Amino acid sequence: KQEVTQIPAALSVPEGENLVLNCSFTDSAIYNLQWFRQDPGKGLTSLLLIQSSQREQTSGRLNASLDKSSGRSTLYIAASQPGDSATYLCAGNSGAGSYQLTFGKGTKLSVIP
Amino acid sequence: DAGVTQSPTHLIKTRGQQVTLRCSPKSGHDTVSWYQQALGQGPQFIFQYYEEEERQRGNFPDRFSGHQFPNYSSELNVNALLLGDSALYLCASSLEGQALYEQYFGPGTRLTVT
Numbered sequence: 001k002q003e004v005t006q007i008p009a010a011l012s013v014p015e016g017e018n019l020v021l022n023c024s025f026t027d028s029a030i031y032n033l034q035w036f037r038q039d040p041g042k043g044l045t046s047l048l049l050i051q052s053s054q055r056e057q058t059s060g061r062l063n064a065s066l067d068k069s070s071g072r073s074t075l076y077i078a079a080s081q082p083g084d085s086a087t088y089l090c091a092g093n094s095g096a097g098s099y100q101l102t103f104g105k106g107t108k109l110s111v112i113p
Numbered sequence: 114d115a116g117v118t119q120s121p122t123h124l125i126k127t128r129g130q131q132v133t134l135r136c137s138p139k140s141g142h143d144t145v146s147w148y149q150q151a152l153g154q155g156p157q158f159i160f161q162y163y164e165e166e167e168r169q170r171g172n173f174p175d176r177f178s179g180h181q182f183p184n185y186s187s188e189l190n191v192n193a194l195l196l197g198d199s200a201l202y203l204c205a206s207s208l209e210g211q212a213l214y215e216q217y218f219g220p221g222t223r224l225t226v227t
Contacts, residue, residue, distance in 0.1 A: 004155070034215065043117075043203055044156070044218035089155055099146065099169050101205075101216060103155030 002027040002094045006104035013080055014112050021075040021107045023090035028068050030092040034101065035064050035075050038087045047088075048075070080111045115140045117219035119204050125225045126194050134189040134222045138206030145187040146216060147179060148203040156203055162187050163209055191224075199226045 003026045013019050023033070032051050036044040048057045048064040050073070056065040063076040073090055087108045091101040118137045126132050138145050144163045148156035158171035162181035176192045185206075191198055201223050205216040 032215070036218070041201070041223070043119075043220040044205075046215065046217060049215050091155070099144075099161045099207075100158040100171060101146075101148075101156075102158070105153070105155045 002030070002092060002102040004090060004092060004102050004104040006088075006090060006107050008107060009105065010108040010110070012110040012112060015080060015082060017080050017111075018076070018078050019080055019109070021077070021088050021090075021109070023073040023075070023104055025071050025073070025092050025102075027092075027094045028071055029094050030066075030068060031094065031098065033064075033066050033073050033090060033092045035062075035073075036089045036091065038089060038106065040087075044089065077109075080109075082111045082113050085109055085111050117204055117206050117217055119202075119219040119222050121222060122220070123223045123225075125227060127227055128194055128196060130194050131190065131192045132194060132224060134191075134202050134204075134224070135186065136189070136204030136206075136219060137186045138204075139217050142206035142208050142217070143185050144207045144209050145181060145185065146205045146207070147187070147189045148205065148218075149173070150201040150203060150221070152200075159189070194226045196226050199224060 034049045035047045050066040061078040087106040089106040091103040146161040147159040150156040160170040165181045178190045181187045201221045203221045204219045207216045
């Protein structure tokens, strides 16, 4: 059974800082790993998806990495902005035959102007 | 490009009642999954529908049931509502055969049970 943990639960940084959000998972047979953003009371916006055969993906100021051997993924946000304030969730599934995404509880990010 | 849509946005029900939530997948998608997100928690997988059948289910009781229609839209039904069913219900769609299994989420339906 896949379990996903995100540390820290909350993070506050001044505008302009670079930051890293962490995600760990228990099942190394993970098929893909997705990072999402969620604004208060809203749905999920997909940020990046990393296939099991890949090690990282980049989109603009965001870079996500995946290390299956250590059971870890990180989301790097460069030059943070107040508009980046949200909860960031990572989710993975286990194996090609599993359609279920297992989520962490998220990291609540606050970027202070 | 039409994204995933859900209705209604908010809903208030009384314990013991039944509720139906609706979801239309992203244009071109044929698979729909439902998730329950309690306050302060990550979403929990309820089930997934493909070709009008439930093909995978999470750890939820039989009070939770669903349906997928020929146009790929889906409904989530919850019977005998409990206070603990209060949550944000999220629908996600994907395209079968797409190797990445990337899921796209809708805005959610906020259900409050009193």
